[in-house]
Amino acid sequence: MLNSYTTLIVLIGVILLSINCTIIGTYNYLQKKSLLADVVAHSILPGICLSFLLTQEKDFLWLFIGAFITGMASIYTIDFIKRASFLGEDTILGIVLSFFFGLGIVLLTYIQNQGFSEQSGLDNFLLGRAASILISDVKIIASVTLILVVTIILLGRLFVAIAFDSAFLSQIGISTKLIQLIISTLTIMTITVGIQAVGIVLIAAIMIIPPAIGRLWSYQVSRIILIGLLASILSSLIGVYISYTFPRSPTGPWIVVGLVGCFLFSLLFGTQSSLKVFEIRKI
Amino acid sequence: MSDILTILIASLIGISCSILGCFLVLRRMALLTDAISHAVLPGIVIAFLLSQSRDTFFMVLGAGTFGFFTSFLVEWLQQKGKIQADASIGIVFTFFFAVGIILVTQYTQEIDLDQECVLYGDLLHVTLDVWLLTDGTNLGPKTLWLLVPLLLIIITFVVIFYRTLQIITFDIVFAQSIGIPVALFHYALTALVSFTTVTSFESVGAILVVAFFIIPPATAQLLAKRLQHMIILSIIFSIVASLLGYYLSVIFNSSSSGMIVVVAGLLFLLVFLLAPRGGYFNKKKLSHAATLSS
Amino acid sequence: MLDNPSIVIKDLSVSYTNESQLAIEKVSLEIPSSKLVGILGPNGAGKSTLIKAIVGILKPNEGLINIVDNNYTIAYIPQKENIDWHFPISVMEVALMGTYKTKGYFGRLNQIDKKNATKYLAQVGMDAYKYRKISDLSGGQQQRVFIARALLQEPDIFLLDEPFSGVDMKTQALIIDILQKLASNGKTVIIVHHDLQTVNKYFDWVVMINKQVITSAPTKVAFIEENIQKTYYTFQN
Numbered sequence: 092m093l094n095s096y097t098t099l100i101v102l103i104g105v106i107l108l109s110i111n112c113t114i115i116g117t118y119n120y121l122q123k124k125s126l127l128a129d130v131v132a133h134s135i136l137p138g139i140c141l142s143f144l145l146t147q148e149k150d151f152l153w154l155f156i157g158a159f160i161t162g163m164a165s166i167y168t169i170d171f172i173k174r175a176s177f178l179g180e181d182t183i184l185g186i187v188l189s190f191f192f193g194l195g196i197v198l199l200t201y202i203q204n205q206g207f208s209e210q211s212g213l214d215n216f217l218l219g220r221a222a223s224i225l226i227s228d229v230k231i232i233a234s235v236t237l238i239l240v241v242t243i244i245l246l247g248r249l250f251v252a253i254a255f256d257s258a259f260l261s262q263i264g265i266s267t268k269l270i271q272l273i274i275s276t277l278t279i280m281t282i283t284v285g286i287q288a289v290g291i292v293l294i295a296a297i298m299i300i301p302p303a304i305g306r307l308w309s310y311q312v313s314r315i316i317l318i319g320l321l322a323s324i325l326s327s328l329i330g331v332y333i334s335y336t337f338p339r340s341p342t343g344p345w346i347v348v349g350l351v352g353c354f355l356f357s358l359l360f361g362t363q364s365s366l367k368v369f370e371i372r373k374i
Numbered sequence: 375m376s377d378i379l380t381i382l383i384a385s386l387i388g389i390s391c392s393i394l395g396c397f398l399v400l401r402r403m404a405l406l407t408d409a410i411s412h413a414v415l416p417g418i419v420i421a422f423l424l425s426q427s428r429d430t431f432f433m434v435l436g437a438g439t440f441g442f443f444t445s446f447l448v449e450w451l452q453q454k455g456k457i458q459a460d461a462s463i464g465i466v467f468t469f470f471f472a473v474g475i476i477l478v479t480q481y482t483q484e485i486d487l488d489q490e491c492v493l494y495g496d497l498l499h500v501t502l503d504v505w506l507l508t509d510g511t512n513l514g515p516k517t518l519w520l521l522v523p524l525l526l527i528i529i530t531f532v533v534i535f536y537r538t539l540q541i542i543t544f545d546i547v548f549a550q551s552i553g554i555p556v557a558l559f560h561y562a563l564t565a566l567v568s569f570t571t572v573t574s575f576e577s578v579g580a581i582l583v584v585a586f587f588i589i590p591p592a593t594a595q596l597l598a599k600r601l602q603h604m605i606i607l608s609i610i611f612s613i614v615a616s617l618l619g620y621y622l623s624v625i626f627n628s629s630s631s632g633m634i635v636v637v638a639g640l641l642f643l644l645v646f647l648l649a650p651r652g653g654y655f656n657k658k659k660l661s662h663a664a665t666l667s668s
Numbered sequence: 669m670l671d672n673p674s675i676v677i678k679d680l681s682v683s684y685t686n687e688s689q690l691a692i693e694k695v696s697l698e699i700p701s702s703k704l705v706g707i708l709g710p711n712g713a714g715k716s717t718l719i720k721a722i723v724g725i726l727k728p729n730e731g732l733i734n735i736v737d738n739n740y741t742i743a744y745i746p747q748k749e750n751i752d753w754h755f756p757i758s759v760m761e762v763a764l765m766g767t768y769k770t771k772g773y774f775g776r777l778n779q780i781d782k783k784n785a786t787k788y789l790a791q792v793g794m795d796a797y798k799y800r801k802i803s804d805l806s807g808g809q810q811q812r813v814f815i816a817r818a819l820l821q822e823p824d825i826f827l828l829d830e831p832f833s834g835v836d837m838k839t840q841a842l843i844i845d846i847l848q849k850l851a852s853n854g855k856t857v858i859i860v861h862h863d864l865q866t867v868n869k870y871f872d873w874v875v876m877i878n879k880q881v882i883t884s885a886p887t888k889v890a891f892i893e894e895n896i897q898k899t900y901y902t903f904q905n
Contacts, residue, residue, distance in 0.1 A: 125460040126405065133581070175654045176646060177754040177803075181404040182592050186642060188408070189585030193635030196494045196582070200629035217493055218475060292412070292493075292581070293475075296468030303461040341479050344472035351469045358455055365456040400755060538773060541765050544755050550725045551744035552769040552821075598756040599801045 095335075097222075102331045104224035105342065107232045108288055109297055109323035111281040114239050116298030117305065117316050118274055121254035125302075127166070129295035130188040131275075132282050134165030136195025136291060139216060139283075140202060147207060151231060155283050162279040165191050192291075219290030221334065221342035232284050239277060250274060251312050289343035297323060300350040307354075307361030322353040379515060380501045381620050384634055386521040387574045388612030390528050391586035392594075394567050396605050399591040400543045405463050406445055406564070407587040411571045411580045412467040413444035415474025415492060418575065419481065430520060434572050441568030442561075444470060471580070495579035497620075497630045520573045528566055532605070535559070540601055578631040585635040586612065593642040596649045611641055673736060674701035674825065674856040675722065680731035682714070682721045690729070691717035693879050699858060704844075704851050706861045706871035706887075710900050713878040715860045716747070719827045722858075735825070740856075741769075743818035745828040748811060753803050760798040762813050763789055766820025788819040792846060808839030815843060825856040833862060844870050867891050 119128050135158035142157030143149065165187050172183045199213060215223060243250070249270050252260050257267045278298075285294045301319030308318050326349030334342040359368050398404050414437035421436020444466055451462035478492065488496075505513040513519070532539065542549045542559055550556050567587070574583050590608040598604035619634030626633070647654045677697040684691045692714035699705055707715050720726040722733055723744045735742075743766070763785040764777060771777070789795040792812040802810060811831055818826055826847070832840050851857045851872070861867065867874060867887065874890045876882040876899040883890040 120458070120461060123458055123460055125458070125464050129464060172646065176596065178592055178595065179399070179402040179404065179752075181402055182399050182588055185404040185408060185584055185588040186592055186639065189582060189589065189635055190639030190642075192581050193585055193632045193639065196632030197623070197626070197628045197636055200494075200632060201626055204627045214490060217490065292471055293468060295464060296472065299461055299464035299468065303457060303465060306458075339479055339482075341475060344475040347468055347472035348476070351465065351472075354465060366454060400752065402752070535773065537765075537768065537771075540757070540761070541768060544757055544762070545746060545751055545765070547720075547725065547746035547750060548744065548765065548817075551723045551742070551746070553724075554768075595754070595756060600756050600758060600761070604756045 098331070098335055100226055100229055101221055101224045101342070102327070104229045104232055105221055105288060105327045105331055105346070106324055107229065107236050108285045109301075109327045109346070110320060111232065111235050111239055112285060112294065112297035113301040113319040113323045114243060114316060115274070115277050115281050117302040117312065117319060118250045118254070119278060119298065120302035120306070121251065121312065122274075125299045126184055126295075127169070128278060128282070128298040130165055130169065130184050130191075131162045131278055132286065132291045132294050133188045133195070134191035135159075135162045135279065135283055135286070136216060137161045137191055137198055140195055140198035140213070143207075143213060144198065144202060149212065155280075158283040159276075159279050161191060162282070163275065166275050215290075216286050217290055217292075218341070219286060219288050219293060219343045221288045221331065224288055228284075228287065235280050235284050239281070242273065242277060246270070246273065247312075289346065293343040293347055296347045296350065300347070300354055304350070304354050304357045304361075307357035307364045309363060322350060322357075326350045326353060376498075376501050377620070377624075379518075380497050380630065381616055383501060383515060383517055383521065383577060384497060384616035384620060384630070385613045386518070386525055387570075387577055387583075388586055388590065388616050388634075389609050390521070390525045390570045391574065391583065392590045392608035392612045393528055393532055393605055394563065394570060395587040395591040396594070396601070396608055397539060397543050397563060398567070399588060399595060400601075401546075404588050404592075406448070407567060407571070408584045409444050409448055409463050409467040410441040410564075410568055411575075411583045412474075413470035414438075414441050414568065414572050414575060415580060416440060416470055416477055418572070419474060419477040422484075423477075423481065430516060434520070434569060437572040437575070438565065438568045440470065441571055442565055445564045445568075491576065491579065493579045494582050494629055495575065495577045495631045497577050500577045517573070517577060524569060524573055528570070531562070531566065536602075543601075578634075582631045582635050585638060589635070589638040589642050590615065593638075593645050596645050611638065615641060672701060673698040674740065675699040676732075676734040676736060677722075678732045678734070680718075680721065680733060681729045682717050682726050683729055684717065690879070692721075692877065695731070695877065695881050697875060697881055697884050699856060699875070699884075700873055701856045702851055702854050703857070703872040704847060704870060705856070705858045705873045705875060706867060707858060707875045707877065708861055708864070708867065708891075708899065709877045709882075713899070715877065716829055718877065719744070719829060719858060719860060722825075723827055737824070740824040741821065742825045742827060743821040743823035745814050745818050745826070745831060747829045748807065748814070748831075748834065751810075753810060755802065757802050758798070759789065759794060759800050759802060759805070759813050760785060762802055763798070763816045763820055766817040769821060785816070785820055788816040789813070791819065792816045793842065806836075808835040811835050811843065812839065815846060823855075826850060826858065828857075828859045830860050830862055832866075840866070864896070 116128060119125055138157035138161030139154050142153045146153045168187050169183055173180060202213060253267055253270050260267050282294055301323045302315055304322045305315030305319040309315055326346045329349035330342045330346035333345045334340045358364050358366050361367060398407060417437035417440030418433050421432045425432040447466050448462050451457045452459055500517050501515050503516055505516045505519060538554060542554060542556055546556060571583055578586060590611040593611050594604045594607035598607055615634050615638035619637040620630050623630035623633035677695055680695040681690050681693050683689060709715050717726060721728055723742055764781060767781045786795055786798065789798055792815050794809060794812050794816060797805060831843060847857050868891065871887050874887050875884045876890060876895055878899050882899045883895050
């Protein structure tokens with residue numbers, strides 16, 4: 092299958108994308124903020140539509156700026172309502188997610204009904220189309236991977252510390268707000284470059300499931316990421332392969348099915364799983 | 375005429391969702407609706423493939439079963455699998471949704487289900503999908519024939535078991551201690567949520583239905599002093615959102631379900647900022663009460 | 669052996685909710701009536717599990733719980749911390765929940781119920797607040813409403829799970845006073861308690877547990893340094 096150049100491009104793009112999602116997803120998971128990624132993914136839709144309305148083109152930089160603004164807005168709205176009201180966190184997440192997505196749908200349908208010439212492909216953001224990944228997209232995805240890897244090497248310890256001991260961080264004079272802002276920015280970046288390929292709903296899956304898989308095998312952050320990466324790369328291969336073999340089948344959903352397969356396997360055999368079917372003795 | 379019918383359908387969905395939503399919001403189960411609404415998609419397709427018909431009865435049954443199953447699975451992963459709560463919801467609903475999308479694209483010719491309809495529904499299309507008898511009698515939109523009985527069931531359930539539901543929702547451990555079969559009511563509520571989700575699916579889609587369940591009750595909770603007031607207020611908010619949202623969507627030529635959600639969200643924001651007791655600008659009172667209780 | 673125990677527990681083992689691990693193991697106890705009984709032990713010692721098993725919320729893995737008089741009814745006051753106090757409900761409505769068990773699903777509330785609720789709210793000094801929203805009250809006042817709800821059940825056995833956490837000393841004294849009166853009228857009152865400073869002042873009888881029973885005896889006999897050491901500072905396997 093690798094004979095085909097376009098498939099190779101798609102494969103590389105999808106794998107890099109899964110790597111991005113797994114890395115940043117793990118740090119969100121550690122903070123028990125997995126569903127925040129889902130909210131953010133839904134919330135960047137109005138931003139993308141707005142910047143399209145203003146610029147009338149699908150230039151990545153502008154779409155990213157739009158996505159960044161509404162994505163950040165959703166995170167700060169959640170914080171704001173949480174601090175100032177007695178509503179449960181689940182309720183607040185639900186309100187913000189559905190409100191921003193509703194706004195996105197309003198703008199999207201407005202654009203579609205206006206009949207702009209450039210608008211085709213905007214609806215790819217909803218469910219994703221991996222086949223539409225071009226070499227230029229791969230370059231963008233790869234730069235995000237690079238940024239992520241460099242940031243993690245430099246700041247990875249702080250990202251872990253904020254999940255377990257944020258009081259300690261403030262004690263030694265490191266701004267937890269700044270760290271949180273960096274994590275949020277990286278999350279939004281990962282999602283924005285990824286949703287064109289796998290869509291708004293399913294990108295959250297690639298951020299949530301790999302760390303959950305990793306956690307079933309280890310409690311060390313580095314190993315959670317490594318095992319998560321293994322699972323998400325394997326699932327990406329499965330996804331691309333299946334949609335290559337059956338052209339009607341979409342890639343994103345098959346990646347998720349692959350991930351859930353890995354998850355079930357880990358649930359049964361993972362060394363840290365409470366449901367493991369047998370004990371592996373330490374040698 | 376079709377304007378009124380569309381608003382009626384939106385309002386009926388809004389009322390059913392709000393009534394159930396009050397209990398979900400108060401019991402901190404709001405995200406369950408998110409999980410269920412995504413999970414009904416494969417249910418709808420599988421029911422179609424098994425029954426070989428778009429008979430609504432099978433759809434509701436199939437999807438309802440899936441929705442029900444989802445809530446089981448989420449709980450099971452959390453309790454037996456010891457998976458973090460946020461992750462277990464995330465895993466289950468994305469998985470079901472992925473399977474649903476695979477099935478929809480696979481059988482797209484056989485089943486007339488638009489991929490986008492899955493996400494945000496199409497109120498206008500549903501309004502036009504009328505029930506015609508063989509002699510040509512027009513019985514109105516098919517959805518109404520599902521929505522009205524469903525709403526009646528929900529109202530009957532809540533009115534009869536009002537006190538029971540109030541006790542369970544307020545203090546579940548006390549409810550257990552006086553012998554109320556808490557699990558049974560939990561499943562009844564889940565079942566009603568599933569059926570409501572399925573029935574609303576074609577009109578408002580998998581993601582926006584969450585807003586119908588959560589936003590009006592949350593808005594009402596900011597104002598209400600009693601549970602019955604909260605239910606009534608949330609009904610009012612959802613009707614206002616349906617009415618305003620529909621007309622705005624006509625003006626701006628865009629998705630009506632999306633616009634209804636936007637209006638509901640703005641109403642929430644308004645109440646959140648201005649509410650006399652819990653409102654943001656009256657926050658001082660709130661923090662005063664907090665210092666009293668601590 | 670007690671002369672007139674109201675609850676007799678034999679070899680009781682109960683696991684945590686949804687877990688296989690045992691929270692209490694082979695607990696045997698006799699609980700006296702007409703006394704204020706405190707259940708003491710460190711976090712995770714199985715105190716709440718024990719009283720949840722007595723109420724019947726948790727099913728025992730093995731062993732017996734024998735309520736000596738079959739006609740005895742139990743009122744249970746859960747931990748305040750698990751409640752969402754922003755629930756839209758009035759003080760009166762919370763108190764009236766105490767009538768539910770006798771009314772059943774379809775019973776309607778009548779004037780007598782409301783009169784009773786007012787009476788018991790007055791007993792805990794809360795009748796002036798009966799139409800207030802529950803979130804307007806302080807922690808101590810909320811606890812008093814819960815006591816009124818239990819009183820309305822008119823039970824023979826009262827089980828309270830940490831009723832004093834987050835409650836000021838004045839309200840604590842008021843609640844203890846009410847409970848003491850109940851005990852002297854022949855009721856059984858069992859309280860899961862945390863604060864070791866007040867044990868001597870509050871209780872006639874203490875049960876000290878840490879997965880197993882360390883002691884169950886009158887406070888003067890049981891609440892001594894040796895038993896405190898055993899209960900709080902010994903690791904149980």
